Amino acid sequence: MDVLKGTRISEQAWQAAFATALRAGSFATYACVDTWLTDFRQDVSRFDVPTLLIHGDADRILPYSATAARLPDLISDLTVVTVEGGPHNIAWTHADVVNPALLDFLES
Numbered sequence: 181m182d183v184l185k186g187t188r189i190s191e192q193a194w195q196a197a198f199a200t201a202l203r204a205g206s207f208a209t210y211a212c213v214d215t216w217l218t219d220f221r222q223d224v225s226r227f228d229v230p231t232l233l234i235h236g237d238a239d240r241i242l243p244y245s246a247t248a249a250r251l252p253d254l255i256s257d258l259t260v261v262t263v264e265g266g267p268h269n270i271a272w273t274h275a276d277v278v279n280p281a282l283l284d285f286l287e288s
Contacts (some may be wrong), residue, residue: 188273197269221254230257232285234278236266259285 233255235248242248244262252258261281263270271278 193272224251225254227255227257230259230285230288231255232259232261232282234261234263234270234281236263236268236270236274238265239268239270241268 233248233251235242235244237244239247248260248262252260261277263274263277266274266277
């Protein structure tokens with residue numbers, strides 16, 4: 181993935197993130213997996229405020245088709261910004277897309 185090859189973040193930044201992940205506790209890392217199965221669809225359908233969704237379409241952790249693509253049917257006042265080629269941490273790798281989208285949403 182080119183995001184990790186210096187085109188979006190430096191090799192040093194990637195190594196720092198990897199080192200941080202390695203410091204996670206083994207039990208906590210294992211135990212958090214069960215929470216991924218929590219179904220929040222009823223909760224998000226009750227949102228009654230304007231909501232912004234910014235999601236990368238190359239997210240391998242939370243695939244777009246399984247997550248972001250489903251939300252327009254659940255949240256009535258939703259603004260969706262799809263970041264082409266965006267991986268899981270788009271705020272870090274695609275700040276040039278995320279920051280203007282966030283500012284535009286806050287101004288509206």
